[in-house]
Amino acid sequence: MIIGVPKEIKQSENRVALTPAGALEFVKRGHIVYVQSTAGVGSGFEDEEYVEAGARILPTIEEVYGIAEMIIKVKEPIEKEYALVKPNQLLFTYFHFASYEPLTKAMISSNAICLAYETVEAIDHSLPLLVPMSEVAGRMAVQQAAKYLEKPQQGRGVLLGGVPGVPPAKVLVLGGGVVGTQAAKMAAGLGAMVTILDVSLKRLRYLSDVMPANVITMYSNELTIRRLIKNHDLIVGAVLIPGAKAPNLITRDMLKEMRPGTVIVDVAVDQGGCIETCRPTTHDDPIFIIDKVVHYCVANMPGAVPYTSTVALTNATLPYALQLAEKGWKKACRDNQELKMGLNVVNGKVVYKGVSEAFNLPYTPVEDVL
Numbered sequence: 001m002i003i004g005v006p007k008e009i010k011q012s013e014n015r016v017a018l019t020p021a022g023a024l025e026f027v028k029r030g031h032i033v034y035v036q037s038t039a040g041v042g043s044g045f046e047d048e049e050y051v052e053a054g055a056r057i058l059p060t061i062e063e064v065y066g067i068a069e070m071i072i073k074v075k076e077p078i079e080k081e082y083a084l085v086k087p088n089q090l091l092f093t094y095f096h097f098a099s100y101e102p103l104t105k106a107m108i109s110s111n112a113i114c115l116a117y118e119t120v121e122a123i124d125h126s127l128p129l130l131v132p133m134s135e136v137a138g139r140m141a142v143q144q145a146a147k148y149l150e151k152p153q154q155g156r157g158v159l160l161g162g163v164p165g166v167p168p169a170k171v172l173v174l175g176g177g178v179v180g181t182q183a184a185k186m187a188a189g190l191g192a193m194v195t196i197l198d199v200s201l202k203r204l205r206y207l208s209d210v211m212p213a214n215v216i217t218m219y220s221n222e223l224t225i226r227r228l229i230k231n232h233d234l235i236v237g238a239v240l241i242p243g244a245k246a247p248n249l250i251t252r253d254m255l256k257e258m259r260p261g262t263v264i265v266d267v268a269v270d271q272g273g274c275i276e277t278c279r280p281t282t283h284d285d286p287i288f289i290i291d292k293v294v295h296y297c298v299a300n301m302p303g304a305v306p307y308t309s310t311v312a313l314t315n316a317t318l319p320y321a322l323q324l325a326e327k328g329w330k331k332a333c334r335d336n337q338e339l340k341m342g343l344n345v346v347n348g349k350v351v352y353k354g355v356s357e358a359f360n361l362p363y364t365p366v367e368d369v370l
Helices: 020-028 047-052 061-067 079-084 101-110 131-148 178-189 201-210 222-228 252-257 267-271 306-327 329-335 337-342 353-359
Strands: 002-005 032-036 056-058 070-072 090-093 113-116 170-174 193-198 215-219 234-237 263-266 287-290 293-296 343-346
Touching: 002 061, 020 032, 020 047, 020 306, 032 047, 032 061, 047 056, 056 061, 061 079, 070 306, 079 101, 090 306, 101 343, 101 353, 113 329, 113 337, 131 178, 131 234, 131 263, 131 267, 131 293, 131 306, 170 178, 178 193, 178 234, 178 267, 193 201, 193 222, 201 215, 215 222, 222 252, 234 267, 263 267, 306 329, 306 337, 329 337, 337 343
Parallel strands: 002 032, 002 070, 032 056, 070 090, 090 113, 170 193, 170 234, 193 215, 234 263, 263 293
Antiparallel strands: 113 343, 287 293
């Protein structure tokens, strides 16, 4: 198979979908890998390293899309890439379709095969290709929030861990999944008092067992959220419904119940956000303020630590990408239920229910296209 790795062109995105080590694994198996020139530089990988691994370098993104049977990316295609996508071309990347209708309609029109990292699902309902970036984003949420709690950033002027004689900050984590767990670990490690909310008692029991003493768990409901936001300094939105838009757990009216300088980090923003007032921001312009509450809503947080993120992502995606290259997408998805769950749009048909429901689009069972 001919594999194409374009350079990411979304703003402030420095990750690349394939490391030189990953390229070598394709080449060893007889596949051809084309990498756009300087695609890996932001993550610390020079063109020469890809060439040494057996990949071939192409100067433009148009050439990569033009020749590849499978495009491997990190972020969804943006508007200037829509016309480059070809019928029957396989795109393997993060799509987050349910949060952006224009992308969904563009990929339907392209007649391509869109296999989304974020909906590849294991038998235990874990999301193996979302986990690495969720781990990074969860840890970064607290790392970034610590800065924006400072007074020059219009935060409350609170040190997360406090000091002797001064209590630490209070951190509220909405969701006890991978992002929430990693955020809680980081905040607790810095000495903050952490509360994790979730609707799964099984998950809360697990977290209660493994978390340190400065982390408590509570069952999530609107009344509890309204009560807790009044005295917490940092709120991390870490709610995910695979392939569908996240629910709004904090609404606009709730901001008035928070103290001035409270910081919100909505990690779910690339899936629509779980806080009503959040909208995607960038690393260049990461925050905005509503009702004196600081909102940090960068949609590609792991892009700020591209070396770590790229290696972690490739470690997870490579085994699946090799299956797609070796067998072709149809046979690979028939043979592997996890990959099958990743199919979202196939030759103009929406085959993932969460996407069809988000925009009231016709739904085709995935079995019909396999």
